[in-house]
Amino acid sequence: MKDERKLQNIIDRELDVRAGDRTYNRMRQIVLDAHESSKQKPSAARLTITRRLTMRKQMIKFAAAGVIIAVVILGLFEIIDTDNKSGIVLADVVRKVETSRGVIYRETHANNDPKYTIIHLSPTKYRSEGYQSGELWITMYEDRAERKRVVLLHQQKGYVKEEMRLTEEDQRILTNLMNPAKWVENFQSCDYRELGQKTIEGVLCEGFETTDPAFIGVDVPPELKLKIDSLVAHLWVSVETGYPVLLEDEATVSGKTSFESFDQFQWDVELEPSVFEPNIPPDYEQM
């Protein structure tokens, strides 16, 4: 038995073949090109494509490495950089959002973007509704405890039910990536400066700014590790409630600039279980 183990170890250790750098890179490019070209081929299953495109939105939240977290549209607001010292302590904001039972918010990707998403989030459940030009086109339900996802595509009158086959750790990352409370925590862990006060949507806020790339790098898996050229993220917190009102950032990653904005927050709301119960119209077909 000992000899067997020894032989196994030798084989495992010595039967080791690695691609030389050029071969490695050449093969890698061939594989990625094959993937790209296959994506450009038209598919007979239009609904499948639609689903893929739809789901890509979800995937983008990972692949953009942090684009899930907030993006600032520079110049969207006039930043009043005063000498006023902020009365809000970010650590207090973190504590507040961490204990928030449920949160509702809106996500957009550009100023006046006709596409936006409304998200309902509880500690274990997630519902997003995607709108385009005011029309609901997708609804997604996730039950992280049960690891189930249901996606409704309203134009196609179809739905997809699938299992979320993630490890607990990956599930945790996914949950964090979608959790605004975690974004605030990330923000606080970065170097930031105070921006002073301004009124947003009628709410007096105090602002904070970070340019620390770690803001969108925190807790993102290494395979998504990206070269972040620049980042500006702004967090605006209500003076009255101490809850975030607006979180935005603009990030340039490998020369490409992304925008996201999160607003219309409703913090610490009791979300009824029915909110997360997939509501599949009877005329919808499983895709």
Next chain:
Amino acid sequence: MPGYYESKMIEDEFLKWKFKRGSREALARIYEKYVHSLLSLAMGLLNDPNEAEDVVQDMFVSFAQSADSFRLKGSLRAYLATSVVNRARDRLRRRYSLNRRMDKYATAPPDASEADKPLVYGEQCEQISHALAELPCEQREAVVLKVKQNMTLRQIAKLQGVSISTAHGRYRYGLDKLRALLDGEIGP
């Protein structure tokens, strides 16, 4: 947190989940994660670096093009290994049908740097690969899949279409023969 970010290893389920949805990054990560172990597997099965490279590249290209139809509930690692095994079997069939025997490796020019070599491997790797080539295909597969890919006997049995006890026997006989072939040839 940045340290965590650097060190966090993505799990295969996560990669499958994203690859299925067209993620180029997931594919790149799968390639990076498995290419070397699959090359080692292919080398162990084929005893030829050029064919090993071809097989692994073909497998990855086919895999890359399968995102739309990709459905996998089991292990990604086992799936990729099985794909390599199937392609290696095709190669071996063709090789035998041509009655061609590959006795030596194609080698890089003597002055080529490590980076220029198509595949990089050591002398003992060659010895093991040669010894493996002396085993019957089924035994070779069982040994390489168990030792290099950590596949279970159940997985190997399924792949070979035999019972678990048969797969176990092939593994045992293969290992015994390999021990005899390598006796005194390679270090501790």
